[in-house]
Amino acid sequence: TYYIAPKFLNKLAVHITKNFLDLPGINAPLILGIHGHKGEGKSFQCELVFKRMKVQAIHLSAGELESPDAGDPSRLVRFRYREAADIISKHGKLAVLMINDIDAGAGRVDSGTQYTVNTQLVNATLMNIADNPTNVQLPGSYDSEPLPRVPIIVTGNDFGTLYAPLVRDGRMDKFYWEPSREDRLEIVNGIFTPDGLSRAQIEQLVSKFEGQSIDFFSALRASIYDEQILAFIEQTGFDKIGLKVANSSEKHSFIKPDFRLEHLMEKGEQMVKEQQHIQELRLVAAYNR
Ligand code: ADP
Structure with a gap:
């Protein structure tokens, strides 16, 4: 009985569906960035929408990407992307890659925090994927079979702190979420x-x-x-x-x-x-x- 705001549902549903349709002459951005104040239901409503649309979400958190045990964060992003692609191609189900609180890890250029190496890698990897969504390789192996597009959804507080070229219009569609x-x-x-x-x-x-x-x-x-x-x-x-x-x-x-x-x-x-x-x-x- 949880309520999904219609504006939120529509935005997400269109973004996901658009990426699965082959519309002639339409270049759909692969990434949807949902930003706004914390605790207003960005992540929660995404989950509600996934359930409603029977979309399987593969998750990745900024914390995971920053963790020193995570290994190469670029590999992790590619790995999860391919996992979602597998669900689409092998099981014929809708799947998305979901990155929560991206600006907690990939952003953060405030005082005291530097752009870490990990941060730069994540930004570069996402840009790369957004530009070549059907060709996402893991380091050390090559798969010539093209992948299905996997829509990526990221949530965050303030995209002003993210790497500007990633937020560019062709790569990321932006949605500011503030409940009325x-x-x-x-x-x-x-x-x-x-x-x-x-x-x-x-x-x-x-x-x-x-x-x-x-x-x-x-x-x-x-x-x-x-x-x-x-x-x-x-x-x-x-x-x-x-x-x-x-x-x-x-x-x-x-x-x-x-x-x-x-x-x-x-x-x-x-x-x-x-x-x-x-x-x-x-x-x-x-x-x-
Ligand atoms: P954000 O991602 O914007 O920081 P969250 O999605 O984590 O915020 O939401 C915070 C909490 O608010 C959730 O854990 C949930 O308990 C509650 N919440 C948010 N949206 C809803 C909703 N539509 N229905 C019920 N509870 C909600």
Whole structure:
């Protein structure tokens, strides 16, 4: 019952489909870059769309690309791309390559961080693939059989930090994602569907915490369960809880948590207070620098 914003669904569906169609005279960019503020549902909605369209996504995270154990990041990108190509050609299924938070690894030219060697390799590799999507080779082997095009979807915060030629129009289609108030209401409504809140209550909640991203609301919902879990721990005993939950096939059922609006408002305010603490500590840290 999660809600996908129609604008988001349409953009992604068109990008994916366009790359599988052989439109005469149309040069579809291989990469779709979805950017915008963190926690607004870029990655999450991509997954919802993949499920809806029965697209298999092969994932790659910026963390993986930056990890010193990853080996050659250029090889890793090519390897996963070929994996997705295999799904398309061998199983006749739609597949995409999905790179989350690309600017966390491939970007980052802010103070203190240099363009790392890995970063340059990832940028160069993606450009290369975007220019030659049917000929992506692994180092040390050559496959003369052309590959199907694999649409690539990347998400990120700020593409201003990415290597400019990669973001160029022919290579990357850009989509700035910022949910409107209407999107926000529908999405938050979807998050609280199982909990029996009315439409008016959802509106009150969203208005009260205006300016908070979508993940605030899903974290709020999760935090309501904390109380139940604490009650469960107290009832079992702090020293016995390990036995009860680890390696146990026992199913635990909880009484329905308290999802009344006042309670949600109260929990939400606590979360906002925590955010403010973090802000203050940051300011102190900046001041002392
Ligand atoms: P981003 O990629 O923009 O940083 P995410 O996709 O990670 O943000 O979303 C953050 C969290 O918000 C998700 O883990 C999920 O809990 C919640 N969320 C986002 N979009 C939706 C949605 N359409 N329906 C339900 N929950 C959502």
